[in-house]
Amino acid sequence: MFSPLFSVMFCRYHWPMMFSAVPDYHMHTPRCNHATGSMRDYADVAIRHGLREIGISDHSPMPDGFDAEWRMQSDELDNYWQELETTRNYGKERGLKVRRALEIDFRSDQLAYTRSLIAQYPWDYVTGSVHYLGDWGFDNPDARQEWEHWSLQDAWVAYFDAVAASAESGLFDIIAHPDLMKKHGHCQPDDAQVEAAETRMLTAIRDAGCCLEISSAGLRKPVAEIYPRAAMIEHAAAMGIPFAYGSDAHAPQDVGHAMQDCLACLHRCGVRHIACFEQRQRTMMDFTR
Ligand code: ZN
Ligand code: FE
Ligand code: FE
Ligand code: ZN
Numbered sequence: 185m186f187s188p189l190f191s192v193m194f195c196r197y198h199w200p201m202m203f204s205a206v207p208d209y210h211m212h213t214p215r216c217n218h219a220t221g222s223m224r225d226y227a228d229v230a231i232r233h234g235l236r237e238i239g240i241s242d243h244s245p246m247p248d249g250f251d252a253e254w255r256m257q258s259d260e261l262d263n264y265w266q267e268l269e270t271t272r273n274y275g276k277e278r279g280l281k282v283r284r285a286l287e288i289d290f291r292s293d294q295l296a297y298t299r300s301l302i303a304q305y306p307w308d309y310v311t312g313s314v315h316y317l318g319d320w321g322f323d324n325p326d327a328r329q330e331w332e333h334w335s336l337q338d339a340w341v342a343y344f345d346a347v348a349a350s351a352e353s354g355l356f357d358i359i360a361h362p363d364l365m366k367k368h369g370h371c372q373p374d375d376a377q378v379e380a381a382e383t384r385m386l387t388a389i390r391d392a393g394c395c396l397e398i399s400s401a402g403l404r405k406p407v408a409e410i411y412p413r414a415a416m417i418e419h420a421a422a423m424g425i426p427f428a429y430g431s432d433a434h435a436p437q438d439v440g441h442a443m444q445d446c447l448a449c450l451h452r453c454g455v456r457h458i459a460c461f462e463q464r465q466r467t468m469m470d471f472t473r
Contacts, residue, residue: 284305429447
């Protein structure tokens with residue numbers, strides 16, 4: 185279809201660093217007990233890689249000691265906020281915007297707690313995640329045996345419905361890694377009910393005015409694929425849902441990981457803009473300029 189000359193130009197245009205650096209809005213700190221490096225270390229890597237903006241979004245506390253070993257505790261929040269402010273000033277002096285955020289596990293039985301958590305500080309954005317179906321932490325490798333009790337189809341429908349509910353809560357600006365269920369290789373089956381659930385989820389995200397995260401973290405997991413898969417990116421793009429990029433870095437060297445690949449995926453689906461947040465106000469940045 186393309187002449188060889190066109191192909192060559194096309195490739196040269198695409199490589200390397202075809203797109204402007206965009207904000208990386210998903211990274212963690214050692215407070216969650218499964219990440220390394222200080223916020224300053226993350227900021228330093230971002231600056232070294234030419235990023236202009238990042239957002240720190242560590243795993244939020246949950247009530248009643250739920251899943252305590254994978255997140256900060258509520259008495260660490262003040263200290264978390266202070267380090268965010270310190271890092272924000274550190275970045276400001278070096279041309280890096282540092283946004284203050286949380287990644288919150290959505291649970292419909294914890295709505296009041298989540299609401300008060302969000303109201304406590306002036307976050308720049310709040311990311312909603314689903315890592316649990318009931319008490320099953322399905323993305324935890326130690327909980328893999330639970331798959332014996334689920335069909336692939338039921339698990340995916342339940343997962344998409346949970347993510348839809350998270351969007352419908354109206355609490356979140358960004359919906360993280362929207363097909364996390366595939367992390368260990370349990371990929372989305374080709375199934376009418378699963379597809380209908382995906383459509384319900386994307387409709388809820390669109391109607392709630394949330395962004396969908398495109399995350400490079402899946403590339404570093406057994407599934408070895410961006411979250412979400414290409415078909416969902418296409419589907420969401422066609423529905424006009426805005427995207428935000430995140431590396432889900434749990435170590436400083438992962439900041440900005442595969443950003444260009446993620447942007448190329450979006451670009452292939454006709455997307456040219458990516459979300460930026462400040463004080464929970466969204467603006468869109470053209471990443472092709
Ligand atoms: Zn984590
Ligand atoms: Fe997550
Ligand atoms: Fe995360
Ligand atoms: Zn994550």
